[in-house]
Amino acid sequence: xxxxxxxxxxxxxxxxxxxxxxxxxxxxxxxxxxxxxxxxxxxxxxxxxxxxxxxxxxxxxxxxxxxxxxxxxxxxxxxxxxxxxxxxxxxxxxxxxxxxxxxxx
Amino acid sequence: xxxxxxxxxxxxxxxxxxxxxxxxxxxxxxxxxxxxxxxxxxxxxxxxxxxxxxxxxxxxxxxxxxxxxxxxxxxxxxxxxxxxxxxxxxxxxxxxxxxxxxxxxxxxxxxxx
Numbered sequence: 001x002x003x004x005x006x007x008x009x010x011x012x013x014x015x016x017x018x019x020x021x022x023x024x025x026x027x028x029x030x031x032x033x034x035x036x037x038x039x040x041x042x043x044x045x046x047x048x049x050x051x052x053x054x055x056x057x058x059x060x061x062x063x064x065x066x067x068x069x070x071x072x073x074x075x076x077x078x079x080x081x082x083x084x085x086x087x088x089x090x091x092x093x094x095x096x097x098x099x100x101x102x103x104x105x
Numbered sequence: 106x107x108x109x110x111x112x113x114x115x116x117x118x119x120x121x122x123x124x125x126x127x128x129x130x131x132x133x134x135x136x137x138x139x140x141x142x143x144x145x146x147x148x149x150x151x152x153x154x155x156x157x158x159x160x161x162x163x164x165x166x167x168x169x170x171x172x173x174x175x176x177x178x179x180x181x182x183x184x185x186x187x188x189x190x191x192x193x194x195x196x197x198x199x200x201x202x203x204x205x206x207x208x209x210x211x212x213x214x215x216x217x218x
Contacts, residue, residue, distance in 0.1 A: 033206045042111075042195055042209030043148075088147065092201065093138070094164075097147030 006096035022089035029091035111210035128196035
């Protein structure tokens with residue numbers, strides 16, 4: 001089937017920027033999404049980008065899309081301890097393995 | 106309040122028994138999905154349904170069954186044929202191909218002993 005891949009772990013210091021990367025194979029998706037999962041809970045939509053866009057900024061979040069390389073990234077500026085969670089990239093139906101972001105004080 | 110509800114939150118079953126996980130949504134979404142989450146493997150698609158009375162196999166449908174008799178409900182049965190059923194199961198619903206993405210339930214943690 002179609003795949004969405006991302007690295008499993010990222011650790012940053014509070015106040016630094018975090019960049020989470022993702023690659024996907026299905027180029028037919030209209031939107032690409034980033035979700036956040038707190039421990040023991042479901043996923044919540046964090047942000048999205050339309051497949052014809054290169055960049056989208058939403059407060060501390062910046063999404064970059066390189067359609068040619070099928071590469072998606074999520075940048076979190078001024079990362080806080082409350083940002084510690086698992087972040088999933090997704091196309092219309094499939095999800096990556098999730099990146100566990102740990103923010104150290 | 107609109108949302109998607111999974112029940113129960115925790116479920117224990119003996120090996121060899123079938124078990125049904127409930128998923129109900131009042132968001133008027135046409136599409137519903139079941140995912141299985143295992144540590145380090147992210148979410149894997151079990152089944153999805155884009156309309157009432159129709160559903161499709163996902164990537165890991167073996168050992169599972171679903172029904173979609175009502176728009177609001179998409180129950181998942183984990184059968185005794187599923188070799189490793191202990192996992193965290195997530196149900197989601199969506200209006201397809203919109204920026205709103207999918208809405209997720211809080212999940213059911215199934216433990217088979």
